[in-house]
Amino acid sequence: MTVHELTTRLAQGGELIQVSLPCQVVQLRTLRARNGNPYIELEFTDGTASQRVRVWHDHPAYPECRELEEGGFIFLQGVLRRTPWGLSGEELKVRPLTPDEVEELLAGPPDRHVFQEKAYQKVVEFIGKVTDPRLRKLGLSFLEEHGAQFRRAPAAREYHHAYRGGLLEHVAQMLEAASALEPVYPNVNWDLVRVGILFHDSGKLWEHSCGARTLASHSTRVGELLGHIPIGIELVNRLWRDLSHSPEFSLPGEPPAEDVRQHLLHLIASHHGQREFGSPVTPKTPEAWVLHYLDNLDAKLAMLKAAYEETVADLRGIYERRPPLEGRPVEPLPRYRST
Amino acid sequence: MTVHELTTRLAQGGELIQVSLPCQVVQLRTLRARNGNPYIELEFTDGTASQRVRVWHDHPAYPECRELEEGGFIFLQGVLRRTPWGLSGEELKVRPLTPDEVEELLAGPPDRHVFQEKAYQKVVEFIGKVTDPRLRKLGLSFLEEHGAQFRRAPAAREYHHAYRGGLLEHVAQMLEAASALEPVYPNVNWDLVRVGILFHDSGKLWEHSCGARTLASHSTRVGELLGHIPIGIELVNRLWRDLSHSPEFSLPGEPPAEDVRQHLLHLIASHHGQREFGSPVTPKTPEAWVLHYLDNLDAKLAMLKAAYEETVADLRGIYERRPPLEGRPVEPLPRYRST
């Protein structure tokens, strides 16, 4: 079972949920009820989602919980009860994970692991097929140098793909969509779009922490001070300079490398589409608009998917509002089948 | 030569332009210069674009121009000069078109005619492949009933695809893009998206006039009073009712027809994406977001294409601002070629 599955079960209305969960402690606080009795509030994650549970001082697992540390790896087993104040431990056992279990947990749930492995291969493949040698080299160097961190990063802290590897899934899906549209809009410079997709959110690797052995993520100071767009621009500038003497940058070819660099940076700078959403410039080339819409399309579909899974629908198929989506999602129309 | 080509030539800086143009008179006004001498301001179009020219009272073609009527079909031949106040007739001859020439003009430039013919076939084909019999029947009935008018309509009066047949080209291109994305997002209900694309701007057939023998278009009263979204919803409602007793609506199948109708109307209602852009509701289903982004992507690429063709770039490849695009378009990056 994963924390994401637990979240989905809660959205479906479960009240007493049997859990069997390897996870990492995100935060541990000892608080005190009105009557002075202490309880523990434990936040845990397995990289697919996070939840909080309260363990009361008279619960058998209380002493073990007190010994936990933030960042520790544990196995939660038992029954959680949903209350108006959040989850409460009912029959709960807690034990540390074995070293093997830790590695397994860090690797992610097997199916997601396989899925993300495939996604990563796709990304490598798409970038490998870029015809402009400068852009191809740039993309592959990024993957070599920061691939591991890239594979761990969430695409956002809250809104969409907010889980370990979410950024990779988002980028892979956008690259697929770009390839699909290539024959429809043959005049677009798809080399530029592809490498723009790879780098558009690359600043997020530093905007949020995503350590090798930490499943939770949090904002970083440099993320607060600059935001991911300037960080991504800085990354491309650094890689570009490092690579500027490599053979791929010395081949005779058009357009000039400096033009390519400026257009690529424009894609990163403008990908939020409007200045009020944090882009210092608005899109001014066909490739910038293509990237902007592919990004939004994939993000909105992921937000709706999460809303359908993680919030509650009423009898008429109307779901709860889930920011940043403006309205309340409505159950989609099933595909036709004759009966 | 077409008026669109004339426009492009003007953007490229031409000052004296040799013309040979079959066209229709949009507006004809006799005005008077400061010295009391009259001149004619003649607006003409051939369905690809429109322009205005001034013919001064001492110009040899002045008497013939005085005899023209709005809606008349003429052949303009000679030389136009670009002045700070617009085009001025330099050596101009004007004669009525022959009946054959009129038909040829109404049919459109041969290459655009062929192009739009293909586009129309694509639309028919895409709709014909819709699996839900209700949606397929609805789309095909629209094409049967209003196909001729649909093929004449511009997609907008100013912003993009603002020429005869522009709406058809826009719809065909969006359908292509939708088909391309189908394998990338297999969970989307593409039947619904396809028929949504067909109808999303269908209200424009009545929002702007687009008569069979009139190449110019203008706003209609019902267009001003309602806008194309409510008109398109009314169209679907009328067709739906007319077809509700047809065999295709009586086949056993899921989901129920009423669900299908509501979801289709939602796609039309929400396709502008935000209420401040005229949508009474925001998108609430995956299909509504897909339609919204495909619409915007195709429109923005068409706007940029028009800006590159019809406005002037400076030496650094920066074009003039062309509303509704916010910034100044920049010359796109050419594709890589080794040298």
Added chain:
Amino acid sequence: MTVHELTTRLAQGGELIQVSLPCQVVQLRTLRARNGNPYIELEFTDGTASQRVRVWHDHPAYPECRELEEGGFIFLQGVLRRTPWGLSGEELKVRPLTPDEVEELLAGPPDRHVFQEKAYQKVVEFIGKVTDPRLRKLGLSFLEEHGAQFRRAPAAREYHHAYRGGLLEHVAQMLEAASALEPVYPNVNWDLVRVGILFHDSGKLWEHSCGARTLASHSTRVGELLGHIPIGIELVNRLWRDLSHSPEFSLPGEPPAEDVRQHLLHLIASHHGQREFGSPVTPKTPEAWVLHYLDNLDAKLAMLKAAYEETVADLRGIYERRPPLEGRPVEPLPRYRST
């Protein structure tokens, strides 16, 4: 006693409130306190307002409450206590209503019933005096066909007239105001305004459910997907078509029926005044502006009335902010009386 009166009493600071209330169960949830003991959260309404009360597991009425069903009709008697977490049952008795009591409850409180009966008669009368036979017939047909549902509908789910029959009261009041203004602005087409008032919110009959035997209302799927403006337009279009062969539509008279239909639809489409408030077009005729301002005036006065009744004022006559009103209402200036 009504639930609205209970709400007012709470706003006035009551802490222990004696109740004697026939009402319907809206929602019934069994929850569990921290100590594992269960309690019931019971939401109830009588069509004038709704409230929630908690019944703890050791309360004598707990067993009977457990047997309740959503939609059931009950009599609540006893004492409710206001706590920081909402109402709590103190000395509470619960019994099913008798069939007679159910009918009485569905009919509404006698004074409101009488009031709304008069309001309905006024509406019928105002519409009956419309001089244009097409508009008069349209309005009367709506009342015949949907009058019962119209009389049950609230004008909104939260903001103003949010109770059974609220829409009727709102429409009747607006019709009164329109008649009052007729001599002041004699050039306005008041026939059109009157029928516009009748239909402006008619889409709300389907945007929110308002069943014959259900006092609570909730959003419908079609309401979420289209909003009440397109639904109202669809209603008028359907009625118009159904009536287009009736004698009233065949009398010789000006202006043509199609002009009338378009102008009426414009009133519905534009009545929110701005696109960001959900109107696909802004008002473009005198009648559209008149309707827009009469609607807002009546709504704002109703919102203030509710704020004065249902929220708490401080010693200086400043009330709590109550969205969507922007600021905090201030106690109005009493009328002058000499002393």
Added chain:
Amino acid sequence: MTVHELTTRLAQGGELIQVSLPCQVVQLRTLRARNGNPYIELEFTDGTASQRVRVWHDHPAYPECRELEEGGFIFLQGVLRRTPWGLSGEELKVRPLTPDEVEELLAGPPDRHVFQEKAYQKVVEFIGKVTDPRLRKLGLSFLEEHGAQFRRAPAAREYHHAYRGGLLEHVAQMLEAASALEPVYPNVNWDLVRVGILFHDSGKLWEHSCGARTLASHSTRVGELLGHIPIGIELVNRLWRDLSHSPEFSLPGEPPAEDVRQHLLHLIASHHGQREFGSPVTPKTPEAWVLHYLDNLDAKLAMLKAAYEETVADLRGIYERRPPLEGRPVEPLPRYRST
């Protein structure tokens, strides 16, 4: 003939217009054409509207025009021609007005004079019927002290009622509307509303100049620095203080005078409804909302009236956009008449 009639004739498409106009010179500039020849640009008004005409140096009236002075009173007779650059004098004679003609001109066109005389009597009557002696005294004192200036003031410099006496007409009409609504909303404090209407735009007497012998108006420095809302508040404060020892303020009665003053100032302060439109506070009482909507309703109807008279409609009854109205006005629906 009035300048307003001239404006209407131009909107209806007249090209050569016979004029016979007593008016005042607003501005007189000698400019020079490209060939170095001078011409005069003459702006004139009669208090109903203003226009500009060019008189070329070879026109017979040129020498007389050169002798004119700003503020001078003249009679314009002859023919004006509409050109793309504005009006041009065709056969024009100019002579000074006789003293009697000047007085007649300052009195305004007879029908407007009669109309405004009636309007003023209505205002006096409405204020005279106010029951609160403080408010009544305040209103009557304002009319005594500033009545002459009040009768000259326009309601705005551009948007609505932008002519001599326009503010009076606007206030009289709003007072009529308020009286009409009194029985519909009997709980509103109509004394307060009435006196609020009288004073809501009173700051405009100083925001724009409106001298006794000057028909044109222009912004004043205090108007630019403060705007009419703070100026109106200052006026009421000064009058209130001056009157605070008058008998009407010493009668025993409720509510206290200070409460009345604060509520009246609130009506002035909040009458634009939103802070972005220049109100330092938003409406917080029923009377403030009533005033706000009556003001907007009357202003919007006046704007539409001016648009219908002064701009050009196309064949489909769609008028030109005229700021601040957002969309293009549409020809209103005529009242029903059987044929």
Added chain:
Amino acid sequence: MTVHELTTRLAQGGELIQVSLPCQVVQLRTLRARNGNPYIELEFTDGTASQRVRVWHDHPAYPECRELEEGGFIFLQGVLRRTPWGLSGEELKVRPLTPDEVEELLAGPPDRHVFQEKAYQKVVEFIGKVTDPRLRKLGLSFLEEHGAQFRRAPAAREYHHAYRGGLLEHVAQMLEAASALEPVYPNVNWDLVRVGILFHDSGKLWEHSCGARTLASHSTRVGELLGHIPIGIELVNRLWRDLSHSPEFSLPGEPPAEDVRQHLLHLIASHHGQREFGSPVTPKTPEAWVLHYLDNLDAKLAMLKAAYEETVADLRGIYERRPPLEGRPVEPLPRYRST
């Protein structure tokens, strides 16, 4: 110890806090827990900040707390515990203050008292050096007449300088900043700026109550109805009139007094910089812009200071968001020191 220090300690994570606090009772409410047992919620302030504490019915101090009255002066001693629901009394003793202690409390904490005394002297001195005799007299008269109230007023109810004397500190600091900038921008009329600073928020003396013997402040009715900008304008107008016959207003000098008055009122009216923030006009003179930016600069620095003191930072120096600041404050960069 002050309540502000208590607040800071809570932000730093304290859970059991030893208190020894002279303060005034702001609000006292007896509420009831779920089990029916009563408890007291006590809000208290000492003019530096305010807090709430709950005293349960079984706490030894409960009986004394029941006897307290709003506005009473008390000494709180003991231990407060932070719980998820706010502060709870742990070992608490409550006694009335002695008359001497009351005076001491009203005088404020000694260091703040000294600080504010200095600030007031600075204000007097700065205004005393104004060269224009009208402006100087106006400022000094305000200080004479309302100085005591001015020294008590907070600068805001929530956002910055929200404590007794906060307005004085804000004004003194702005005057210092103005003097510092005088040599940098010598063309600005600093006389006008200085007196503008003194009066810009003077309306707040009446917008919020700030009684001589009451440490808490609350909104007043006139504040809700007008806001502090019109109140401040009224104040200056009244003082101006009262002083208009004083010798300082009769000295021969330029510019005329009326010009000075209008420019000063403009500074008050426009100091929020934009109409959507409540200014009826935007700044139109250099002095108005200078005042606007000095106000904002001082306010923003005070908001950040409060955020650093009163909210919690994470390990990376990122603080909690604290409206109206838009983003999350970041720990500032310490000054350089060599090591």
Added chain:
Amino acid sequence: MTVHELTTRLAQGGELIQVSLPCQVVQLRTLRARNGNPYIELEFTDGTASQRVRVWHDHPAYPECRELEEGGFIFLQGVLRRTPWGLSGEELKVRPLTPDEVEELLAGPPDRHVFQEKAYQKVVEFIGKVTDPRLRKLGLSFLEEHGAQFRRAPAAREYHHAYRGGLLEHVAQMLEAASALEPVYPNVNWDLVRVGILFHDSGKLWEHSCGARTLASHSTRVGELLGHIPIGIELVNRLWRDLSHSPEFSLPGEPPAEDVRQHLLHLIASHHGQREFGSPVTPKTPEAWVLHYLDNLDAKLAMLKAAYEETVADLRGIYERRPPLEGRPVEPLPRYRST
């Protein structure tokens, strides 16, 4: 005489202006009047402002004007006439500048040259006094490497300081203001603020061209694609890396260099204050707010100065609106002087 003086004279109403102007040709276009006769439109600048003049084909200077080239240096002597269509050459002589005159022109008007020389020395001095050796070294390296270009750059293309050296003047003035405020706000890190001021607009050196021998400036492609904020960030990153092994970066000291770099980049990134004005992040530290307000204060005062000089005031001291200022500037209040 300078072009700026010419502009001021035009604003003051001059119609025939004697000129004696060394300048550079910005643009040269041969156009044609309605009668077919050609004329030249000549745009010229001397780095203080730019203007256009028309030279008609029958003017004695026409042949020489035809020989001019864009970028050429010329001396304009004679009389210019103001016409409704812009300036027209009346008695005009044109000759090339001598090499000495060219150098003199490029150096700028002597008084501005001296003024900017002083400004530059101030900047060097202020940066030289920065205590943090990393920040000081960074600032001085920028001045060494790009000082010449920095001294040529305008601060904006239109809004304020839009002339050669304008950026330098703006930066110097802001540094003066910062030094003045240092004792008022001693807790601010003024080292950081000073270097932030130096770099805040440094991206403008590349956003607009400002060549050594070209007085006109125009947008660059990289400026359009990125904007000056990302360009400035890139500049600091490059300098930082280049300097990271210099002795100043190796001294023992606190805070760490990486912290300093992040905070400095934050100042550049956030200096527009809001995302809708192009800042990817909003200010989050005291230094960022200080920089933002000093920038705005200096810019607004410069805009007003330009408006007072270059637009026309009416008799009441109200100037024309000059974007981006929102309202119409008002003549400032003169300083007091006794008479």
